[in-house]
Amino acid sequence: MLKFISFATTLIISGQVFSQGCCSGGSGSPIAGGSSQGVLNERQFEISSSFQYSSANKFMVEDHDTLRMFNELRSSYQYTRFAYGVTKKLTFSIEGGYYYNRLQIGLENADTIRSKGVGDLIIFPRYEIINKKTEKRNTEVTLGLGIKIPLGSYNDSTLVYVNPITKQEYYTISPPTVQATNGSQDLIFYGFVMQEYIKPKIKVFANTIYIKKGWNPLSMKFGDYASVGLFVNRMFYKKRIGLTLQVKGEFVGEMKSDKNIDVLALYNIDERSTGSKKVFFVPQLSYSYKNFTLFALTELPVYQYLNGTQVASQFQATAGLAYRFLLSKEQKCDVIEK
Numbered sequence: 001m002l003k004f005i006s007f008a009t010t011l012i013i014s015g016q017v018f019s020q021g022c023c024s025g026g027s028g029s030p031i032a033g034g035s036s037q038g039v040l041n042e043r044q045f046e047i048s049s050s051f052q053y054s055s056a057n058k059f060m061v062e063d064h065d066t067l068r069m070f071n072e073l074r075s076s077y078q079y080t081r082f083a084y085g086v087t088k089k090l091t092f093s094i095e096g097g098y099y100y101n102r103l104q105i106g107l108e109n110a111d112t113i114r115s116k117g118v119g120d121l122i123i124f125p126r127y128e129i130i131n132k133k134t135e136k137r138n139t140e141v142t143l144g145l146g147i148k149i150p151l152g153s154y155n156d157s158t159l160v161y162v163n164p165i166t167k168q169e170y171y172t173i174s175p176p177t178v179q180a181t182n183g184s185q186d187l188i189f190y191g192f193v194m195q196e197y198i199k200p201k202i203k204v205f206a207n208t209i210y211i212k213k214g215w216n217p218l219s220m221k222f223g224d225y226a227s228v229g230l231f232v233n234r235m236f237y238k239k240r241i242g243l244t245l246q247v248k249g250e251f252v253g254e255m256k257s258d259k260n261i262d263v264l265a266l267y268n269i270d271e272r273s274t275g276s277k278k279v280f281f282v283p284q285l286s287y288s289y290k291n292f293t294l295f296a297l298t299e300l301p302v303y304q305y306l307n308g309t310q311v312a313s314q315f316q317a318t319a320g321l322a323y324r325f326l327l328s329k330e331q332k333c334d335v336i337e338k
Contacts, residue, residue, distance in 0.1 A: 038126075038128065038140055038142050038192055038194060039085065039088075039089060039090065039091040039126055039127070039128045039142055040083060040084070040085030040091045040324075041085050041088060041326070042085050042086075042087050042088040043084075043085055043326055043327045043328075044084070044085040044324060044325070044326050044327075045082075045083070045084050045085075045324065045325055045326075045327055046081070046082070046083040046084075046093075046322060046323070046324045047080075047081070047082055047322070047323050047324075048080070048081045048083075048320060048321065048322035048323070049078065049079065049080040049081070049320055049321060049322075050078070050079050050295075050318050050319065050320025050321075051076070051077070051078055051079075051318070051319055051320065052075075052076070052077045052078075052079065052316065052317070052318040053075070053076055053077075053316070053317055053318075054074070054075050054077075054314075054315060054316040054317075055072060055073065055074040055075075055314065055315050056072070056073050056074075056311050056312060056313060056314035056315065057071060057072040057073070057311075057314070058311065058312045058314050059309060059310065059311055059312065060304060060306045060309075060310065060311075060312045061306070061308070061309050062305055062306060062307075063303070063304065063305045063306075066309060068107065069107075069309065069311075070104055070105060070106050070107055070111075070311075071105040071106060071107050071108070071109060072103070072104075072105045073103070073104055073105075073177055073311050074101070074102075074103045074105070075099060075101065075102045075103070076099065076100040076101050077097055077098070077099050077100070077119075078097060078098045078100065079095070079096075079097040079320075080095065080096060080097065081093055081094075081095040082094050082095070088128075089127055089128040089129075089131075090125065090126070090127050090128075091125070091126045091127075092124075092125045092126075093122075093123075093124045093125070093126075094121070094122070094123055094124075095121075095122040095124060096118070096119065096120060096121045096122060096151070097118075097119040097120070098116075098117070098118050098119065099115070099116050099117060099118075099119060099152075099180050100116055101114060101115075101116050102114065102115050102116065102177070102178040102179070102180070103178065104174075104175065104177050104178050113158050113174050113175065113178050114178060115153070115156045115174060115178045115179060115180060116180070117152045117153055117180045118151045118152040118180060119150075119151065119152050119180050119181050120148050120149060120150050120151060120152070120181050121148070121149045121150075121151050122146055122147070122148050122149075122188070123146055123147050123149070124144060124146035124188065124190075125144065125145065125146065126142050126143065126144035126190065126192075127142065127143055127144070128140060128141070128142045129141050129142070129143055135198065136197065136198055136199070137195055137196060137197050137198060138194075138195070138196040138198075139193075139194070139195055139196075140192070140193070140194040141191075141192070141193050141194075142190075142191070142192040142193075143190065143191055143192075144188070144189075144190035144191075144192070145187070145188065145189060145190070146187070146188035146190065147185065147186070147187060147188065148185065148186040148187075148188060148211070149185055150181040150182070150183050150184065150185065150216075151181065152179075152180030152181045153179060153180050153181070154179050154180070154181050154182055154183025154216055154217070154218070155173050155179070155183070155217075155218060156173070156174045156178070156179055156180070157171035157172060157173050157174060158171060158172060158173075158174045159171055160172050172268075173218075173266070173267050175267070175268055175269070176222075176267075176269065177311070182213075182216060182220075182222050183216030183217055183218065183220075184213055184214040184215060184216040184220075184221065184222065185214045186211050186212060186213050186214055187211070187212040187214075188209065188210075188211050189209070189210045189211075189212070190207070190208070190209050190210075191207065191208045191209075192205065192206070192207045193205060193206050193207075194206075201234070201235070202232065202233070202234055203231075203232070203233040203234075204230075204231065204232055204233075205231045205233070206228065206229060206230050206231065207228075207229045207231075208226075208227065208228045208229075209225070209226070209227050210224070210225070210226045211224060211225040211226075212224055213225070213253075218261075218267070219257060219258035219261050220255065220256070220257045220258075220261075220263060220267075220269075221255065221256045221257070222255050222274075223252045223253030223254050223255050223256075223274060223275050224252075224253045225250070225251070225252050225253070226250065226251045227248060227249065227250035227251070228248070228249050228250075229246055229247070229248040229249075229282075230246065230247050230248075231244055231245070231246045232244070232245050232246075233245075239288070240287060240288050240289065241285070241286070241287055241288075242284075242285070242286040242287075242288070243283075243284070243285060244283075244284045244286070245281075245282075245283055245284075246280075246281070246282040246283075246284070247279070247280070247281055247282075247302075248279070248280045248282055248299075249277075249278070249279050249280075250276075250277075250278050250279075250280070251276075251277050252274075252275050252276045252277075253275055254271060254272075254274050254275035254307060255269070255271050255274040255275070256271070257269075257271065270308060270309075272307065272308045273306075273307060273308025273309050273310055274307060274308070274310075275306075275307040276304065276305060276306045276307065276310065277303075277304075277305045278301060278303065278304045278305070278313060279301070279302045279303040279304075280299045280300060280301055280302060280313075281299075281300045281302050282297055282298070282299050282300070283297065283298065283300075284296065284297035285297075291323055291324050291325050292321065292322070292323055293321070293322045293323075293324075294319075294320075294321055295319070295320055295321075295322070296317070296318065296319040296320075297317075297318050298315075298316060298317045298318070299313070299316045301313045301314070
């Protein structure tokens with residue numbers, strides 16, 4: 001149960017606004033929320049899916065508010081994960097998401113830019129290096145190394161002008177805030193530590209994640225992402241209701257581009273307005289019945305420092321369902337001779 005709660009606590013991309021660019025102040029993690037995960041039992045299978053809604057219309061320069069450059073940034077995102085316990089120490093998962101919509105609504109509701117579609121595929125094995133149990137507490141340490149592969153569009157375009165005489169249409173590439181993916185292959189380094197205290201039945205755990213971003217086909221490299229999350233969990237009502245509180249700090253580096261490309265002119269991206277430092281408070285409730293667990297959480301920004309001018313993190317809510325079951329061992333069949 002703990003391992004699921006620790007996974008679900010941060011299940012969707014502080015965003016999944018993992019793009020960067022002018023007017024984009026989102027998380028850099030393609031994993032839904034920088035999810036905290038241990039390992040499954042041997043031959044245990046998990047299917048989990050969550051829906052996230054996020055919106056923001058607050059702009060900041062460094063750590064103070066500034067004038068809005070558009071009306072609202074909004075997204076609806078479905079994140080799904082399939083995981084299998086290969087052994088009692090090794091778990092392998094395949095994860096990915098789909099945007100039902102990503103909207104950037106202009107001032108006075110003009111010039112709305114939108115997109116939808118498949119995001120990234122994440123292949124994410126994890127290995128438990130420590131599992132120690134005593135009368136007073138249990139300790140687990142897990143490490144992971146994954147890869148993020150872009151499947152969706154990173155260069156969706158928007159109609160900006162129609163020649164009134166020739167009727168020829170002119171398009172420009174949409175900002176990263178509304179793309180389904182940033183288009184790069186990234187490496188994911190992950191660590192998870194858990195301490196379960198038998199008395200007073202409190203579980204404390206932490207995770208850290210570092211994402212090394214690659215270059216995309218547009219010759220842009222979005223800033224590397226790093227985060228640290230601290231969790232406290234307590235179960236109630238026959239261990240069916242769980243309350244988990246998390247404090248998460250995250251860092252997103254500045255974007256880089258080929259020196260021969262003017263990304264401001266071509267893609268409306270100001271590299272000086274990329275990168276951030278943020279702290280979130282993340283409360284979560286969960287309810288478990290047999291092999292099913294329902295959960296809901298929200299990310300509340302406590303502190304934000306944004307380079308240049310960017311839209312800040314504001315409202316985000318996530319709800320999901322997870323199902324776990326054990327695959328039975330293969331049984332040998334007796335051969336009946338006629």
